[in-house]
Amino acid sequence: xxxxxxxxxxxxxxxxxxxxxxxxxxxxxxxxxxxxxxxxxxxxxxxxxxxxxxxxxxxxxxxxxxxxxxxxxxxxxxxxxxxxxxxxxxxxxxxxxxxxxxxxxxxxxxxxxxxxxxxxxxxxxxxxxxxxxxxxxxxxxxxxxxxxxxxxxxxxxxxxxxxxxxxxxxxxxxxxxxxxxxxxxxxxxxxxxxxxxxxxxxxxxxxxxxxxxxxxxxxxxxxxxxxxxxxxxxxxxxxxxxxxxxxxxxxxxxxxxxxxxxxxxxxxxxxxxxxxxxxxxxxxxxxxxxxxxxxxxxxxxxxxxxxxxxxxxxxxxxx
Numbered sequence: 001x002x003x004x005x006x007x008x009x010x011x012x013x014x015x016x017x018x019x020x021x022x023x024x025x026x027x028x029x030x031x032x033x034x035x036x037x038x039x040x041x042x043x044x045x046x047x048x049x050x051x052x053x054x055x056x057x058x059x060x061x062x063x064x065x066x067x068x069x070x071x072x073x074x075x076x077x078x079x080x081x082x083x084x085x086x087x088x089x090x091x092x093x094x095x096x097x098x099x100x101x102x103x104x105x106x107x108x109x110x111x112x113x114x115x116x117x118x119x120x121x122x123x124x125x126x127x128x129x130x131x132x133x134x135x136x137x138x139x140x141x142x143x144x145x146x147x148x149x150x151x152x153x154x155x156x157x158x159x160x161x162x163x164x165x166x167x168x169x170x171x172x173x174x175x176x177x178x179x180x181x182x183x184x185x186x187x188x189x190x191x192x193x194x195x196x197x198x199x200x201x202x203x204x205x206x207x208x209x210x211x212x213x214x215x216x217x218x219x220x221x222x223x224x225x226x227x228x229x230x231x232x233x234x235x236x237x238x239x240x241x242x243x244x245x246x247x248x249x250x251x252x253x254x255x256x257x258x259x260x261x262x263x264x265x266x267x268x269x270x271x272x273x274x275x276x277x278x279x280x281x282x283x284x285x286x287x288x289x290x291x292x293x294x295x296x297x298x299x300x301x302x303x304x305x306x307x308x309x310x311x312x313x314x315x316x317x318x319x
Contacts, residue, residue: 068096165190
């Protein structure tokens, strides 16, 4: 059993025999035999009803069989056992249309995911996925600054979901004070090891925190730039982070970010378990936060299985 705060969830049944059955079910599903996985998990869950990981896998197997109602029931049971959602059940419910995408953010799942990803994050992202969000954001900000006749310089920058510091490395030379936050302690540890060209730490401040909670801790009118490179793909509802970004920005300050996009309306969760936001939805939320879009451009910041993922680069101004 794994304990986090007052919530207990099960990554193991506590019984080696049942854990082996779970591994067999997982292998069967990987091989495409969802029915075998369901039959093994039926027996497993009958003896270990608390086994949250098995409920999550059971949902995936039922989905593969086309039984979305049974899948949704399994994932709701995950949430009953683990309201903090370390397995990303909310994302799966939204993915099949059983939960509104705006309600499906799972911060604990995202934090755990990136804790395990931290050591290979930079190489995998930049080499395998051809990730280029920091470079694209920097180019866009440089162009906007040039068009406005203002110096390409930001005295205080908040880097949301900073990860290992790729965005910080890109924008450091144009920054006075650079603060970053991330849900993953291991990502923050990696960011702490990075240095500027003069040998000083890359970031002046780093915090293990969610995006909105980090911004809440910052003073009013304290930043010239809030930036979020490829992090809003892990958030459904962006209204609170937009509102807090507007609060911490000085008049004329900028919010710059990337998102995955889709041609429909609103917010959806894709097969990759990432959120995609429609341009019209983003514009509405920015308007509600009193942030004026200066640039909304179509761009892809990474690839998935060799295919460019549709996205947007957005820069909005605090009026």
